[in-house]
Amino acid sequence: xxxxxxxxxxxxxxxxxxxxxxxxxxxxxxxxxxxELPDRHMSRIATWKTDxxxxxxxxxxxxxxxxxxxxxxxxxxxxxxxxxxx
Numbered sequence: 001x002x003x004x005x006x007x008x009x010x011x012x013x014x015x016x017x018x019x020x021x022x023x024x025x026x027x028x029x030x031x032x033x034x035x036e037l038p039d040r041h042m043s044r045i046a047t048w049k050t051d052x053x054x055x056x057x058x059x060x061x062x063x064x065x066x067x068x069x070x071x072x073x074x075x076x077x078x079x080x081x082x083x084x085x086x
Contacts (some may be wrong), residue, residue: 001070002046003078011036013085014043020081028077047074 005013014036017024024045025031033046049066052059 006042
C-alpha cells in the first residue's frame with residue numbers, strides 16, 4: 001500500500017511530509033517506507049505486507065483484511081496532510 005507523490009512539486013511535497021515523519025508514523029501506527037526516489041520525478045511513502053504467498057488461496061482473506069486496514073489507516077493519516085500541501 002503506498003502514497004505516490006507525483007506532481008510538479010513532488011519533491012517539495014515529499015519533504016514537507018517527511019518533516020512530519022514522527023507524527024505521521026505515530027498516527028499510522030507503524031513505521032513506513034519513505035522513498036524519495038531522487039532519480040525520478042515522483043516519490044512514495046509505503047507500507048508492505050511481508051511473509052505472504054499470493055498463490056496460497058487459504059490466506060487470501062488475511063491479505064484482504066490487511067489491505068483494507070492499510071487503506072483505511074493511510075487515508076486517515078494522509079488525507080488532511082496531502083490536502084494541506086496544495
